[in-house]
Amino acid sequence: MACAFASGQVNTVLFSDDFTQDAALNRDLWGVNAPVVAAIADGPLVTPRTAFSSRGMTVAGVMDVHQFSGIKSKQAFKPPSTVQAIVTGVIAHANPFVLYLVTAGGKDYLRITGNSIPRNGPACKIGVSFKGEPVQALVSKPTVNKCYRLLVTVGGAGNVTVRVKENDDGTTVGEMQLPGFGTEPAFIVMAQSEPNPRTVGENEENEAIWRNIKVVSGRTPDNPASAIVSAGLRSWRHPRPAVVRNSCHSTAGKVGRTPAASVPPPAARHTFRELAL
Numbered sequence: 476m477a478c479a480f481a482s483g484q485v486n487t488v489l490f491s492d493d494f495t496q497d498a499a500l501n502r503d504l505w506g507v508n509a510p511v512v513a514a515i516a517d518g519p520l521v522t523p524r525t526a527f528s529s530r531g532m533t534v535a536g537v538m539d540v541h542q543f544s545g546i547k548s549k550q551a552f553k554p555p556s557t558v559q560a561i562v563t564g565v566i567a568h569a570n571p572f573v574l575y576l577v578t579a580g581g582k583d584y585l586r587i588t589g590n591s592i593p594r595n596g597p598a599c600k601i602g603v604s605f606k607g608e609p610v611q612a613l614v615s616k617p618t619v620n621k622c623y624r625l626l627v628t629v630g631g632a633g634n635v636t637v638r639v640k641e642n643d644d645g646t647t648v649g650e651m652q653l654p655g656f657g658t659e660p661a662f663i664v665m666a667q668s669e670p671n672p673r674t675v676g677e678n679e680e681n682e683a684i685w686r687n688i689k690v691v692s693g694r695t696p697d698n699p700a701s702a703i704v705s706a707g708l709r710s711w712r713h714p715r716p717a718v719v720r721n722s723c724h725s726t727a728g729k730v731g732r733t734p735a736a737s738v739p740p741p742a743a744r745h746t747f748r749e750l751a752l
Contacts, residue, residue: 489556490548490663490690494532500525505546511662512545514581515606517670520544524680531561531686537667538568538680544667551579551660552690558627558663559689564619566682567592568669574625575664584661585653587625587637588668589683591617603637603651613639613649622686663688 492504500507508520518541526533536544552558564571570588577584584606590598593616601617602610617623624640639649665688667681 487692488689489552489692490550491687492689493687494527494685495529495687497527497532499527500532500546504549506549507546508544509547511577511579511581512543512547512664512666515575515577515584515664515666516543516545517541517668518543523667530563531684533565533682533684534572534665534667535566535680535682537669540669542669545575545664546666547577548663548688551662553660554658555692557691558625559687559691560625560663560665561622561686562589562625562665563622563684563686564589564591564617564682565684566679567619568679568681569595569598570666570668570670571619571681572683572685573664573666573668574627575666576627576661577664578659578661583659585627585635585637586666587613587627587639589617589623591619591621601639601649603653605653605655611651613637613651614641663690 490504492501507523513520521536521538521542521544523534523536523544523546534544534546536542558574558576560574562572562574567590569592570590572589574587575584576586585603587601587603588610589601591601593599599616600610600612601614601623602612604610614623622642626638626640628636628638635653635655637649637651637653638647640646641648665685667683669681
């Protein structure tokens with residue numbers, strides 16, 4: 476599968492899973508709480524519970540401080556490649572969704588966290604961080620029931636660009652440029668975590684809906700021609716300051732926004748399937 480652009484470059488789809496078309500997790504593509512997930516977890520692992528519908532794959536399970544769950548791709552992706560994920564936080568007490576690019580053994584990672592509950596104060600943000608480093612804000616005060624498209628690109632020289640697009644309508648609401656990735660292949664992990672939030676779910680789980688995950692080689696329509704991408708190990712030898720661009724604006728009437736009225740009541744929302752390890 477490929478798509479051509481005006482520049483003449485052809486982009487190959489290396490991996491794609493459209494969860495809106497799935498009835499269950501594809502075990503040929505994904506593993507649950509694998510050793511790599513355990514290596515990056517900041518607390519005890521919880522078995523994720525999933526439900527599938529026309530909206531995508533709903534994931535829940537994490538509901539207490541330091542709990543963690545992760546669904547990991549069985550394939551690691553060698554640069555150049557671009558990772559795109561479309562996800563919505565539905566119930567948030569900390570991070571209902573986290574997207575990781577993780578190298579073998581959890582040696583290093585890049586992650587995008589989605590903490591979308593205002594009561595968490597400064598922690599309420601979509602942010603990006605490398606292993607062992609603090610989260611830097613991409614989008615301040617994200618909200619639940621809003622669809623976000625997450626894109627990670629890494630230039631041929633190892634410079635990373637992370638973008639967040641709101642409501643899946645093409646509007647970039649957060650962007651950050653970071654130096655220092657290497658070229659080691661990386662796995663994708665769809666995670667959920669409660670590191671240490673200001674609010675903790677009382678008998679209520681964090682919940683997110685993942686619409687799809689895609690990995691594309693070379694350039695993508697969502698990235699400039701200069702942003703040829705790769706995913707892998709970060710080099711610590713030549714750190715440079717990050718460049719951040721954020722924009723906050725009203726989204727009333729935007730195409731693709733998930734209206735609150737379209738979210739079924741909790742009792743009838745879905746039937747979960749607990750995933751075995």
